[in-house]
Amino acid sequence: MAANTHAREENGPLVHAGHKRPPILPWPDISNRGKWSVSSYKFGFGAECLRDGDPETFWHSDGPQPHFITVEFPRKVAIQKISILLSYPQDDSYTPATIAVRAGTGLSDLQDVRVISLEKPDGWITFDVSAEPNEDNDGLVPVYAFVLQVIILANHMSGKDTHVRGLRILGPLEYAIYNSLAPTRLMVQLTGTKLMTTTPSCLSHLHTNYTKLSGEQPGTDWVYE
Secondary structure, three states, rough: OOOOOOEEEEOEEEEEEOOOOOOOOOOOOHHHHHHEEOOOOOOOOHHHHHHOOOOOOOEOOOOOOOOOOOOOOOEEEEOOOOEEEEHHHHHHHHHHEEEEEEEOOOOHHEEEEEEEEOOOEEEEEEEEEOOOOOOOOOOOOEEEEEEEEEEEEEHHOOOOOOOOEEEEEEHHHHHHHHHHHHHHHHHHHHOOOEEEOOOHHHHHHHHHHHHHHHOOOOOOOOOOO
């Protein structure tokens, strides 16, 4: 397949067929905010291989099914999507066929939020962690959690252990918009000047959404006029 081929179903996974490097996506990568662990691994093929940016390395499980990846965040975060790199042509029966996503406030109260099935995937697959439509019915709501777990329920050809070549946790678009204003916020914070804008209601709306999504106030550097 061509390296730039993209395909998706309505509210279904976005498949970046043939892509080995992480695709450019509008949703911000919040992977580094969490502590990562895996259910088992072979020496040299641990959780670090999920985030090293090298499509030729992979997490290799080494234990009974199901296999899982756990990401624990220090505070509750809004999680919109997961992007995962799989390669059936390279990994054969080690390739995940059924993946579940669980989320919760701790390891003891995780709940299933999404289950997807894959047919011989090759490339990055990006999908929403929630199946619940948003208020405008033009997308799906994010999941708010301290802990996210990606579970490999089954592999192709009934394989035992699994290979995952990359994984990214993505936040809502509001995170990206807020972070894009970082230089302006820093200037305001350092100079003590007021943030001048022709659309204060837009920034006020962004302030409200960021507080709702992140569970914290953006800070005293947000000044409107």
